[in-house]
Amino acid sequence: MKHNTGIKFFTRAFAITFLLLASLATAQTLDQAKADGLIGEKRDGYIGLVQPDASQALTELVNEVNRQRRERYQQIARDNDISVNAVAQLAYARAVEATRSGHFVQDADGRWVRKP
Numbered sequence: 001m002k003h004n005t006g007i008k009f010f011t012r013a014f015a016i017t018f019l020l021l022a023s024l025a026t027a028q029t030l031d032q033a034k035a036d037g038l039i040g041e042k043r044d045g046y047i048g049l050v051q052p053d054a055s056q057a058l059t060e061l062v063n064e065v066n067r068q069r070r071e072r073y074q075q076i077a078r079d080n081d082i083s084v085n086a087v088a089q090l091a092y093a094r095a096v097e098a099t100r101s102g103h104f105v106q107d108a109d110g111r112w113v114r115k116p
Contacts, residue, residue: 029061040104040112041095045073045088050104050112 030047033039038058042048046066049058073087080087096105096115104112 030065033058033061034100034103037104037114040106041092041099043092043106043108043110045069045091045095048106 030039038050038054039047039062040050046069047062049062054062069088069091070084073084073091076082076087077084099105099115101116102114105115107113
């Protein structure tokens with residue numbers, strides 16, 4: 001029985017470590033794409049491709065990050081009895097504050113501009 005418990009623990013620990021490393025890799029890739037001017041913060045609280053002719057890998061990264069954000073926004077909306085759109089708008093405001101100078105954000109008209 002103890003042997004089986006040890007295997008389960010190892011399997012769980014490995015899975016958690018893998019997920020953390022995958023999240024870290026995604027974050028590093030996302031940061032690099034933002035620094036390269038390929039991705040920016042959209043007014044709707046999600047990220048978007050600054051150039052429409054992005055690679056498949058970059059498109060997949062954007063889709064995955066937006067999926068994770070959508071899940072988080074839905075959870076926050078449920079917990080606070082507000083709309084997902086309201087959460088996304090608040091997230092956009094915070095994202096713009098956190099965006100580094102020179103990275104892209106959408107302005108009020110939806111145009112990509114570099115943050116001063």
